[in-house]
Amino acid sequence: MRIATWNVNSLKVRLEQVQKWLAENQPDILCLQETKTEDANFPMLEFQQAGYQVVFSGQKTYNGVAIISKHAVTDVQYGLPNFEDLQKRMIAATIDGMRIVCVYIPNGESIDSDKYKYKLAWLAALQAWLKDELQHYPKLALLGDYNIAPEDRDVHDPVAWAGKVLVSEPERAVFSGLQQLGLRDAYRLFEQPEKSYSWWDYRMMGFRRNHGLRIDHILISETVSCTASSIDKAPRKLERPSDHTPVWAEVF
């Protein structure tokens, strides 16, 4: 089963790119973040006509997550049950015997901001909830925009980024904590090119200069097998791209 994640930075703007990517790559499951679309306006038919089911949790302007699936979707969970949140950042469902958790983890702005505190609180709730969720669903995949670059090799300029949001020690500690729950970074299970990133700044020709970060991840539990994982840079080269590009993994 091919599973994937993509922060599309507005589904309305990127719908055609997503449809094309689905047709060309045929994933079984695609998790989307930053749909920026209210549920009433979600383009459900467009995906259904392509043979996909969709579940989504969105809002106007910001955030918003969705799971697009070729297979039956059951037991949908909207938002973290242990964290009151007006921001639509999590949706989970069971698909083909696997618990699929789609997250848009808060950005955090800067380490001295209230948004950073919110990010760490959100992450603590996610970690606590996942520990419990893994008891109920040993076969689990956590896909999304984590807004965390777990290691220096995931950062184009680790010296410039040192200590900043997205790479700070408390954020990386949570990423390690998730790994201690038995979750493995699918991408790092395989030999990968150096300087591999999933996001590049729109400004200053970030993509062309490969000034990026690897902040979109697929973590899989111990009972999930994985045969391949990669970052597909092709959509980032398109006209009017998202600043993130899809990450996928082949699992069973």
Add this chain to the structure above:
DNA sequence: ATGGCTTCATAGTGAAGA
């Protein structure tokens, strides 16, 4: 260098992203 781009929003000295 708090800029630089992009989106959604409103008509802001904009907000937020990463």
